[in-house]
Amino acid sequence: MEILVCVKRVPDTSENEIELNAAGNDIERDELVYSINEPDNYAVEEALQIRDRVGGNVTVVTVGSEDDEEVLRRQLAMGANQAFLLYDEAFEGSDGRGIATILKEFVLKGHYDLILTGVQADDGAAQVGGMLAAMLDYPFASLVNSIEVDSSKLRIGREIEGGNREISEIDLPCVLSIQTGINEPRYVGMRGIRQVASVPIATFGTGELNVDEALVGAGAAKVKRVDYFVPVLGKSAEILSGSREANAEKVLELIAAKGGLK
Amino acid sequence: MSRIFVCIAHRNGVAEDTAAELVSAARAIDPSVAPTALVAGHGRDIDTVCESVRPLFAEVWKLGNEALSYPNAELMRQALVRALPPQSIVLVPHDHFGIDLSPGLAVKLNSAYVPDIVAIEGVEQNWLRVVRQEFGGQIHAHVRCDVSSGAVINVRPGAFKAEPARSVDGVIIDKSADIGTLTVRRRYLETIVAESGAVDITKHSVLVSVGRGMQEKDNIAIAEELAEALGAAVSCSRPVVDARWLEKSRQVGSSGKTVKPKVYLACGISGAFQHLAGIKGNPFLIAINKNPKAPIFQVADVGIVDDVLEFLPELTKKVQELRGVSAK
Numbered sequence: 001m002e003i004l005v006c007v008k009r010v011p012d013t014s015e016n017e018i019e020l021n022a023a024g025n026d027i028e029r030d031e032l033v034y035s036i037n038e039p040d041n042y043a044v045e046e047a048l049q050i051r052d053r054v055g056g057n058v059t060v061v062t063v064g065s066e067d068d069e070e071v072l073r074r075q076l077a078m079g080a081n082q083a084f085l086l087y088d089e090a091f092e093g094s095d096g097r098g099i100a101t102i103l104k105e106f107v108l109k110g111h112y113d114l115i116l117t118g119v120q121a122d123d124g125a126a127q128v129g130g131m132l133a134a135m136l137d138y139p140f141a142s143l144v145n146s147i148e149v150d151s152s153k154l155r156i157g158r159e160i161e162g163g164n165r166e167i168s169e170i171d172l173p174c175v176l177s178i179q180t181g182i183n184e185p186r187y188v189g190m191r192g193i194r195q196v197a198s199v200p201i202a203t204f205g206t207g208e209l210n211v212d213e214a215l216v217g218a219g220a221a222k223v224k225r226v227d228y229f230v231p232v233l234g235k236s237a238e239i240l241s242g243s244r245e246a247n248a249e250k251v252l253e254l255i256a257a258k259g260g261l262k
Numbered sequence: 263m264s265r266i267f268v269c270i271a272h273r274n275g276v277a278e279d280t281a282a283e284l285v286s287a288a289r290a291i292d293p294s295v296a297p298t299a300l301v302a303g304h305g306r307d308i309d310t311v312c313e314s315v316r317p318l319f320a321e322v323w324k325l326g327n328e329a330l331s332y333p334n335a336e337l338m339r340q341a342l343v344r345a346l347p348p349q350s351i352v353l354v355p356h357d358h359f360g361i362d363l364s365p366g367l368a369v370k371l372n373s374a375y376v377p378d379i380v381a382i383e384g385v386e387q388n389w390l391r392v393v394r395q396e397f398g399g400q401i402h403a404h405v406r407c408d409v410s411s412g413a414v415i416n417v418r419p420g421a422f423k424a425e426p427a428r429s430v431d432g433v434i435i436d437k438s439a440d441i442g443t444l445t446v447r448r449r450y451l452e453t454i455v456a457e458s459g460a461v462d463i464t465k466h467s468v469l470v471s472v473g474r475g476m477q478e479k480d481n482i483a484i485a486e487e488l489a490e491a492l493g494a495a496v497s498c499s500r501p502v503v504d505a506r507w508l509e510k511s512r513q514v515g516s517s518g519k520t521v522k523p524k525v526y527l528a529c530g531i532s533g534a535f536q537h538l539a540g541i542k543g544n545p546f547l548i549a550i551n552k553n554p555k556a557p558i559f560q561v562a563d564v565g566i567v568d569d570v571l572e573f574l575p576e577l578t579k580k581v582q583e584l585r586g587v588s589a590k
Contacts, residue, residue: 011397013532014474017555018400027401096365096375119361123396123403125377130365139336139447142362155451160358163456163510163518168334170448181504222374222411226404228396237549237565247566248576251527251548252584254564255492258546260468260525261584262493 001056001149003047004112005080006103006129007040008062009071010122025227036071039118043178045185046147047116048079054149056113057081061106063091063099072201077192078185088205093218100131101216105209107136114154115175119143126177133175141170142177264349264412266297268319269363271333271355275310277301280355280417282424285318287353287417289425290382291390296320297353299432300345302338304331312434317427326438329446335362336448341441343370349412356416357516364414373412376405380421385409398534399557418535456519459511461495467524468494471514473537474501475530475551475570482507484574485529491581497521499537515540530570533558550574 011018015033020026036044047058060075062068063086072083086102094102107115117129119142126142133140145165146157152172157165159179170176206213214220240247255261268284270277281299288297301312302325312322325345329337338359346352350371354360356378368375380402381393388410394403407413463469470489476482482496489496496512503513514521515537522543529550531537538561541547549562552569559565566573 013397013400017553018397019555020401027397097369100369124394124398126361127365127375127377130362131369131375134339134366134369140362140366141448142335143358157454158358158362159517160453161516162520163513165454165456167451167454168448169451174447180500184506222408223376224406226391226406228401228403231393231402235560237547237559237562239554239559239565239567244568244573244576245580247568248573248580251564251566251577252580254546254548255468255525255527258525260492260494260546261581262467 001050001054001113002059002111003051003056004059004061004107004110004115005040005044005047005075006062006115006117006132007044007060007071007075008037008118008121009034009064009068010037013122020228020230024229027228034067034070036074037118037121039120039178039180041118041185042180042182043116043118044075044078044080045183046178047114048186049183050114050147050149059084059110059112061086061103063087063094063102069201073193073196073199074188076196076199077188083199083201085201085203086205086209087203088211090206090211090213090217093221094216095221095223096125096127097131097222098216098220100128100135102209102211103128103132104135105211106204107132109209113172115173117175117177119177119179129175129177136173136175139170139174140176141168141174143179144176145179145182147176147182264351264409265347266291266295266351267300267323267346267353268297269352269354269360270299270301270311270315271357271359272301272303272307272311275307277311277315278355279424280357280419281315282318283419283422284353284355284417285425286422287382287415290422291351291385296432298323300325300342300352302327302330302333302341304328316431316434318425319432322432322434323437324434325441326436327441327444329444332450333359334446334448334450335359337444337446338363339367339370340444342367344442345437345440346371349373349410351409351412352414354414354416356418360416364416368414371412371414373414374407374409375414375416376407377416378418379405379415380418390415395535398532400532400555420539457511459509461512463495463497463512463514464519464521466495466521468492468527469497469514469521469523469525470494470527470529471497471499471531472502472508472529472570473499473531476502476507477571479505479507481571484571484578488574488578488581491578491585499531499534528558528562529574531558532556533561
């Protein structure tokens with residue numbers, strides 16, 4: 001099976017506190033630690049496991065810039081067969097739809113049975129996979145947390161409310177957005193990354209992809225982020241400012257007062 | 263301004279709360295326009311739902327089709343593309359169905375898509391200004407969206423106050439004939455109901471709930487010691503289950519369990535809305551997190567900015583001391 005996984009490099013929220021910059025219009029990007037978007041990492045792991053069961057190849061792709069090569073390199077170290085970077089000045093400032101348009105043209109250059117994305121990235125939009133499927137006229141399923149291959153179709157589970165799982169059958173080719181927890185992504189060490197240091201990563205732009213420039217980039221974006229802000233909230237927690245011991249005592253008093261000590 | 267539609271999520275013939283919430287959202291876009299409900303389904307359920315939402319809408323569009331008896335977003339998308347007029351503004355609850363439906367719907371309608379909005383600030387000419395959250399709720403963003411060729415807007419459940427019913431009931435219009443034959447490339451087979459697990463977190467009045475801040479599996483024991491001293495249970499947020507530190511049945515949130523304890527200790531939990539959606543009954547919420555900007559502090563009653571791995575053992579010691587004293 002030929003599997004394509006669309007990935008994104010994002011600020012790592014487990015390593016960073018996301019804060020407003022001094023101008024108040026963007027997040028503070030200096031000293032941010034970046035990593036692969038967590039759901040995308042699960043998607044790559046799932047693709048590798050499927051490939052190892054049924055054969056084929058795993059290709060990873062990202063729309064970004066030179067800086068994003070590091071996440072592609074990491075996915076190669078995990079075991080992906082090849083990686084592509086889609087970069088062009090004309091792509092900059094694309095909204096979700098623009099990104100999906102660029103990916104669609106990349107997909108049409110190859111032949112993929114299955115396309116995976118992470119369920120959502122740093123902006124929480126959860127949109128590119130569904131848009132890509134609609135543009136390709138492929139069936140789509142989001143929030144996928146299990147995949148079984150059955151020749152020309154897949155049996156998939158989707159995460160729905162209350163921890164329940166919705167089981168469906170979906171025809172290939174299709175696009176699936178992968179939920180975290182579907183598998184246990186393998187560890188990638190520095191040694192693994194060094195081993196793929198010389199593997200070439202091709203960059204495709206408008207010269208290689210049949211992208212209509214009127215449909216991508218900042219000019220085509222119908223959805224634009226104006227600024228970031230921190231809302232002023234009416235209610236927020238009373239922060240205990242005592243010593244650790246005093247705070248623990250206070251918390252215990254509060255638990256008791258609320259009827260939490262039996 | 264374009265016509266505004268509201269997708270009604272319903273189950274067993276009952277419309278979900280999002281129906282009235284999305285009417286509020288529609289009014290925030292254009293107070294002068296009475297929105298139209300979109301009710302898709304089959305059989306007696308769909309008629310019951312159409313009838314029940316009439317007081318909220320000027321028109322209720324019934325989209326009946328046997329293929330829609332189970333809410334399959336792939337089929338619903340086809341149905342809506344055929345039934346909706348050009349330039350429509352479509353509001354959809356941002357739940358597992360809306361996430362499935364909407365991005366592709368916007369592409370097929372050739373309209374803009376804005377996911378998971380939490381507030382609407384108004385419309386200037388063709389630009390709708392909304393508020394979204396990014397980075398798991400750590401920061402908010404103003405987003406503007408060109409709605410001149412229509413828009414699909416996914417609205418976070420619970421973000422808008424439910425609109426009260428109108429005095430005049432809306433008219434039900436049967437649009438089923440517009441849908442035609444729906445083709446299936448994704449077939450629903452069954453629903454597997456979540457297992458309840460050895461510990462039922464929904465039955466406990468005190469929960470020691472742990473998140474990513476516990477750092478590794480072995481540290482869960484620190485929370486278990488506290489829970490044991492308190493006579494409480496250990497629950498958790500999603501990353502803890504993803505990392506396989508605890509089983510799925512311990513997870514609180516929209517994709518886990520809904521709990522109603524008296525006291526909820528959020529330990530190293532950032533406070534993503536999907537987690538908070540599982541905490542009901544307004545418990546006394548105590549948050550411990552070393553990040554003073556963690557969103558959990560915006561909703562907690564009391565907060566402690568500290569490392570849970572240091573603070574919890576201190577609290578356990580205090581509980582054990584108290585128990586020791588009272589045992590004498």
